[in-house]
Amino acid sequence: GAVVSQHPSWVICKSGTSVKIECRSLDFQATTMFWYRQFPKQSLMLMATSNEGSKATYEQGVEKDKFLINHASLTLSTLTVTSAHPEDSSFYICSARGGGADTQYFGPGTRLTVL
Amino acid sequence: RKEVEQDPGPFNVPEGATVAFNCTYSNSASQSFFWYRQDCRKEPKLLMSVYSSGNEDGRFTAQLNRASQYISLLIRDSKLSDSATYLCVVNRGRQLTFGSGTQLTVLP
Numbered sequence: 001g002a003v004v005s006q007h008p009s010w011v012i013c014k015s016g017t018s019v020k021i022e023c024r025s026l027d028f029q030a031t032t033m034f035w036y037r038q039f040p041k042q043s044l045m046l047m048a049t050s051n052e053g054s055k056a057t058y059e060q061g062v063e064k065d066k067f068l069i070n071h072a073s074l075t076l077s078t079l080t081v082t083s084a085h086p087e088d089s090s091f092y093i094c095s096a097r098g099g100g101a102d103t104q105y106f107g108p109g110t111r112l113t114v115l
Numbered sequence: 116r117k118e119v120e121q122d123p124g125p126f127n128v129p130e131g132a133t134v135a136f137n138c139t140y141s142n143s144a145s146q147s148f149f150w151y152r153q154d155c156r157k158e159p160k161l162l163m164s165v166y167s168s169g170n171e172d173g174r175f176t177a178q179l180n181r182a183s184q185y186i187s188l189l190i191r192d193s194k195l196s197d198s199a200t201y202l203c204v205v206n207r208g209r210q211l212t213f214g215s216g217t218q219l220t221v222l223p
Contacts, residue, residue: 032209034210034211042215043202043213043214043215043216044159044202044213045213046210046211046212049210091156093158093159095211097209102147102206102209103161104211106158106159106160107158108157108158109156109157109158111156
């Protein structure tokens with residue numbers, strides 16, 4: 001099956017710093033990538049949808065200036081958490097979908113801890 | 116009201132037991148339906164799609180009732196390795212909406 005990687009798998013940072021998370025589709029071209037966030041004992045919540053070469057569409061309540069998404073190529077999307085604070089600590093998961101297909105392939109997730 | 120609702124559990128069952136999970140969704144325009152499995156600190160993985168005619172994959176049976184907007188998952192002959200959180204997922208307009216999950220622990 002299709003493979004999606006995320007890097008880093010975990011990160012610990014100080015409050016106020018920015019953190020970049022990469023999501024790569026390894027064996028297919030991902031025309032659309034999704035970014036989710038999951039807090040402990042809660043479900044995955046969609047943060048934003050990004051299509052290659054265009055601006056991301058953010059879900060209601062997600063600050064686009066705080067969570068910067070770049071989908072510059074068909075195999076790479078990045079999420080940058082700017083000026084991270086402890087309340088941003090969460091499990092961030094990306095998924096990717098190829099053109100014309102409905103199946104989303106999930107990355108292994110990135111666990112962010114902000115001290 | 117949440118778009119996808121599930122009983123959070125936990126369900127603690129002995130090995131070999133049969134267990135059923137239920138899920139309801141609020142948007143009648145939802146187009147496709149899935150059950151995902153998520154292990155602790157891991158990403159969700161597709162378990163099976165759900166069809167109105169009902170579908171079975173080994174020990175797992177899924178059922179969809181569009182009129183009632185209700186989805187179910189039945190696990191027969193539970194194994195220890197079935198312990199996980201089971202997520203009910205609904206697709207509308209090519210976006211997935213996840214339920215909060217039902218936690219299952221299969222006990223030896």
